[in-house]
Amino acid sequence: MPLSISHTRAETQSQVSQWRRAGQRIALVPTMGNLHRGHFALVERARQVADRVIATVFVNPTQFGPDEDFNTYPRTLDTDATGLAEAGCDLLYAPSIADMYPYGEPRCWVEVPALSDILCGAFRPGHFRGVATVVARLFLHTQPDVAVFGEKDFQQLMVIRYMTLDLGFPTEIVGMPTVREDNGLAMSSRNQYLTPKERQRAGLIYRLLRDTEAAVHRGDALERTLAGGLRTLVAAGFSPDYFEARDAESLGPVSDGDLVLLVAARLGKARLIDNWVVRRP
Numbered sequence: 001m002p003l004s005i006s007h008t009r010a011e012t013q014s015q016v017s018q019w020r021r022a023g024q025r026i027a028l029v030p031t032m033g034n035l036h037r038g039h040f041a042l043v044e045r046a047r048q049v050a051d052r053v054i055a056t057v058f059v060n061p062t063q064f065g066p067d068e069d070f071n072t073y074p075r076t077l078d079t080d081a082t083g084l085a086e087a088g089c090d091l092l093y094a095p096s097i098a099d100m101y102p103y104g105e106p107r108c109w110v111e112v113p114a115l116s117d118i119l120c121g122a123f124r125p126g127h128f129r130g131v132a133t134v135v136a137r138l139f140l141h142t143q144p145d146v147a148v149f150g151e152k153d154f155q156q157l158m159v160i161r162y163m164t165l166d167l168g169f170p171t172e173i174v175g176m177p178t179v180r181e182d183n184g185l186a187m188s189s190r191n192q193y194l195t196p197k198e199r200q201r202a203g204l205i206y207r208l209l210r211d212t213e214a215a216v217h218r219g220d221a222l223e224r225t226l227a228g229g230l231r232t233l234v235a236a237g238f239s240p241d242y243f244e245a246r247d248a249e250s251l252g253p254v255s256d257g258d259l260v261l262l263v264a265a266r267l268g269k270a271r272l273i274d275n276w277v278v279r280r281p
């Protein structure tokens, strides 16, 4: 099946209705475009769990802060479409801002307060409110049985899981392991802001996560280990926002269960985030 492209909610919903009438299961892969191997892995996973795959490309203004890169965020719809067709996507839905926000600034927001002001939320006020609001709208436009998101955005994935449960969307949320470059750098559309040298150096984040995992297993003092990690990042030229450990189920304080190490740091023009779940015996 060749890839179809829709730019409107009406066209998308008419296609979705046809598939539903034929009893087909629909998967959604929401993205902001400038797609890379990590995104195509999400589409391939979606393909395995549904009959039809919709990928959305929408650079969502409500999740960007006033000083962030909304205007310069790379928009590459033609190459995205080629990659999506190769990955087995059926429909690319690339709505306009007017389609997503027909009344301008939303009069109705979706918020997950317990998760929105910590970690990245503390450094990007309003970001997760914008994400939850647009994902809720994308769910309404596409009515997916299943939606696939990358685990690289660990906090985002948890916000979406909470939102889906609380609002009762009939959509199963699937998380996909992070796809990494050879040096361990998590794939991200924003990696293209890095120079070739910075891209090499950025592999440090992954090494730090794995070294910290080893320290947790050895029983080293966690606070001291994290503080040492922050110093390592600074010494290598990063400006870290945070390097923290949290309970992997709730993002609350570390308990006896699995924990997740989460890091956000700026390098050159890029803000990089990554995480690693440490399983406890």
Ligand code: PAF
Binding pocket: 030, 031, 032, 033, 058, 060, 063, 131, 134, 135, 153, 156
């Ligand atoms: O992860 C992203 O690309 C975006 O935050 C998402 C989920 C597509 C919402 O705009």
